[in-house]
Amino acid sequence: ETGVTQSPTHLIKTRGQQVTLRCSSQSGHNTVSWYQQALGQGPQFIFQYYREEENGRGNFPPRFSGLQFPNYSSELNVNALELDDSALYLCASTVKTGQGYTFGSGTRLTVV
Amino acid sequence: QQPVQSPQAVILREGEDAVINCSSSKALYSVHWYRQKHGEAPVFLMILLKGGEQKGHEKISASFNEKKQQSSLYLTASQLSYSGTYFCGTEKDGSSASKIIFGSGTRLSIRP
Numbered sequence: 001e002t003g004v005t006q007s008p009t010h011l012i013k014t015r016g017q018q019v020t021l022r023c024s025s026q027s028g029h030n031t032v033s034w035y036q037q038a039l040g041q042g043p044q045f046i047f048q049y050y051r052e053e054e055n056g057r058g059n060f061p062p063r064f065s066g067l068q069f070p071n072y073s074s075e076l077n078v079n080a081l082e083l084d085d086s087a088l089y090l091c092a093s094t095v096k097t098g099q100g101y102t103f104g105s106g107t108r109l110t111v112v
Numbered sequence: 113q114q115p116v117q118s119p120q121a122v123i124l125r126e127g128e129d130a131v132i133n134c135s136s137s138k139a140l141y142s143v144h145w146y147r148q149k150h151g152e153a154p155v156f157l158m159i160l161l162k163g164g165e166q167k168g169h170e171k172i173s174a175s176f177n178e179k180k181q182q183s184s185l186y187l188t189a190s191q192l193s194y195s196g197t198y199f200c201g202t203e204k205d206g207s208s209a210s211k212i213i214f215g216s217g218t219r220l221s222i223r224p
Contacts, residue, residue, distance in 0.1 A: 004153075033211060042114075042199050042214040043154070055209040090153065097203065097210045098142060100156035 004029075004093055006104035013111050018079045021107045023091035025072040032074045032093040033101065034066060036085075043090055049074060078109075086111045113138055115202045117215035125223050129188045132218045134200030136181040143176050143183040144201040144212055147194075154199060157185075187220070195222045 005024045013019050025032050031050045035043035045058035049068035063079040072093070078085060088108050092101040115136045122130050134143060142161045146154040160176035160183060172194075176183045187194055197219045201212035 031208065035214075042216045045211055045213055048209070048211050050208045056211045058211075092154075092212075097206050097208060098159070098161060100144060100159050101212065102156065103146075103153040105153045 004091060004102050004104035006089075006091055006107050008107060009105065010108045011110070013081050013109065015081055015083060015111055017081050018077065019081060019109065021076045021078075021089050021091075021109070023074045023076070023093075023104055025074065025091070025093035026102065027072055028095055029072055029093035029102070031096070032068055032072075032091055034074075034076045035090045035092065036060075037088040037090055037106070039087075046076065081111045083111050085109060114213055115143075115200055115215040117198075117200055117218050119218060120216070121219040121221070123221045123223065124190050126192060127189055129186070130190060130220060132185040132187075132198050132200075132220075134183045134185070134202070134215055136202050138181065138204055140176075140178070140181050140202050141205045141210065142203045143174075144203070145174055145183075145185050146199045146201065146214075147196045148199065148217075149196040157198075190220075190222050192222050192224065195220055 033048040034046040037043045048056040052068045065077045068074040088106045090106045092103045094101045145157040148154040162178045171188045174185045197217040199214045199217045201214045203210045
């Protein structure tokens with residue numbers, strides 16, 4: 001098992017810019033979820049992909065979008081960045097429902 | 113709907129026991145437990161599926177009361193390595209579209 005890897009680890013962007021965060025899941029992990037974690041808070045669900053289709057979305061605006069690829073990689077795109085988007089972004093994947101999720105180490109995004 | 117965790121923080125001396133509670137207002141399919149150390153990714157501890165089972169992992173165990181939609185995490189004879197923030201995450205069904213919603217966490221500090 002290679003685990004879940006995320007890139008980049010840290011990123012600084014200016015308000016209004018766009019950003020793409022990447023995640024590489026373990027082979028066979030058909031489900032990938034993305035979370036936003038503010039300092040001292042629990043992970044907040046952004047959206048989930050299952051076999052390259054979005055099948056669940058949290059309370060985040062449309063400027064948060066994503067993709068999942070056949071090679072178990074995925075990406076989170078955020079347009080028109082706002083200061084409040086500054087947070088740790090985590091991706092997590094699993095083989096199937098009823099199994100634990102493996103988290104990546106996250107991307108720390110700072111919007112200035 | 114976000115599950116409610118209690119207490120928000122616990123300070124223990126090494127060797128003492130702790131209980132962390134997680135409750136939901138909605139019927140649940142499963143409860144996940146994760147531990148996150150400062151600056152690291154959440155790490156999966158265990159999952160409890162509806163049926164009221166109790167599971168164990170070293171000196172860490174958990175129970176799930178399906179009727180009350182409550183889960184408790186038990187840490188016995190705590191070790192310094194148990195320090196971190198514990199999150200429960202809940203799933204409402206077992207479909208491929210099921211997503212994990214996390215509580216706000218319980219910060220556990222272990223003192224020598």
